[in-house]
Amino acid sequence: MRLLAVSVCLLAAAVLGTQVADNQFQDFVNKFGKNYANEKEAQLRRSIFLSNYVKMIEHNKKYDAGEVSWWMTINEDSDLTQDEWSEKRLGGVPSVAPGTKMEDVILPEVMDKIAKQGPPPKEWNWVSAGKVSAVKNQGQCGSCACFSATGAIESCFMISANDNAAGDLSEQHLLDCGFGHVVNDASGSWQAYGCDGAWPNVYMDYVKGAWNHEEFSYPYTSGSSGTHGACRSDDGGVHSKAYVTGYQNQWGANEANLEALLQYGPVATNIKATGGWQGYGGGVLYDGECCNAASDPNCVYAVNHSVLVVGYGNEGGYDYWLIKNSWSSGWGESGYIKLYKGTGHCGVAYSQQALPTCAVGYP
Structure with missing residues (x-):
């Protein structure tokens, strides 16, 4: 050394x-x-x-x-080797064996609304609409699925309540209280493992028809501890503006499907983050280390990180997905990344598309 x-x-x-x-x-x-x-x-x-x-x-x-098509910059992880960075930031999505088939959950209300809206527009951006909450930092906990699920729920609350201040929910509440929650389907059981990872739909299922805590009453602590805590209650911080009624969850879909779902709200998905993600500063990321799910069927079984897709567009002639990450606002473009769109780059869209549905009020 x-x-x-x-x-x-x-x-x-x-x-x-x-x-x-x-x-x-x-x-x-x-x-x-x-x-x-x-x-x-x-x-x-x-x-x-x-x-x-x-x-x-x-x-x-x-x-x-x-x-x-993209540039690099210095961020808080620039004194880490790629292996150290991977250990800190990735591995929040439990692995599944190649060929595993997962059961879809399709909601008629979602599909009907999308059908009534017609073909997706050329560009779409929920951030510009004011329906995306602030970027947060998962720290050294493998809680990316919790952050992507919470981000999707926060946006769902803002959209359903028509209130841009209806978000800011507690990730720590989901980590602590949702730990061990299981979703069973025809293909198997999908569980939340706290800082050892989860699938976003498991957290959406956990809060379905129930209450959420707000961030101020149940602040995030796992970023420094690297582990979840014991579940605790705080009635003073229960969110009352909206609640989760259900969720649509699709496996092995494609980018056209993701483009359509985004008309309903931001969508949680999983990607394979590679070395280029560590120092990403801006532009449209196309990393030679990343697989392309449209041509490589094994790409979806290599995903290691959950994110929230909040829009899409074109920059410099490159189509991209606008993605909200959970590595602080000091990473990337104020916490966001523009990921190349059109090939399932880094597995985006092809692994999972999880979208919550919400109603105004308290369950």
């Missing part, structure tokens, strides 16, 4: 200059409030940061030359 750190620092110094390299690392430490245990740890993190920084510079040269 010592030789690696020295070689990385020499490379960074050659590319950046020693003083610039030192300044960039110190700026990173100050911006993100990094505190390392000792000097040895600090030097290790410095070498990893500089390696990622040089990688960013080389990639962004390609972006400036028009060779790639």
Whole structure:
């Protein structure tokens, strides 16, 4: 490791200059409030940061030359190796064996509303409509499915209640109280495992016909602890503006289906996040490490992260899905990513499409 750190620092110094390299690392430490245990740890993190920084510079040269459609930036995870980053951010979707068939749940009310609206428009954006809650940070807990499900429910509440302030629900409540909840269908059982992952529909099923806690009364703590806690009640924080009545859940669908569902509301889905996601800064991500589900049937069995699709559009001639992530607003484009649309890139849309339905009031 010592030789690696020295070689990385020499490379960074050659590319950046020693003083610039030192300044960039110190700026990173100050911006993100990094505190390392000792000097040895600090030097290790410095070498990893500089390696990622040089990688960013080389990639962004390609972006400036028009060779790639997205650029990289520095974020709070820039002092982590790709393996460390993967351990921290990914693995929130339980694996299933290739060939596993899952049972769909199709709601007539959803399909009827979509049919009445006609063909999907060329572009769509729930963020611009004010129906998407603030970006949050799952931290080191594998709770991405909880965040994507909660985000979908928050948007559902805003849309059904016609109230842009009807969101901000508690992920910790779902993690703690929904732990162990099981959804049984013809293909098997799907369970919530807290910080060890879940499928978004399991959390939607857990709160169906029941109440949700608001964030202020049951704040998120698993981001630093890396584990769920004991379920607790707080009647002072029960959400009363809307509730979940059901959910539509489709497996192995496609992007055309996702485009149609988005007319009803934001949709939770699963993707395969690869190395390019770690340093993503903006633009339309097309990562050579990602599989394309439209041509690779095994892509859907490699998903490792749940996200919320909130729209779609075109930028620079590239069609994209607008996706709300759960790695803080300091990641990507203020917490969002534009993911290449048209090939099921990174498995988007083909693994799962989960959409809650809601009603105004208290169940």
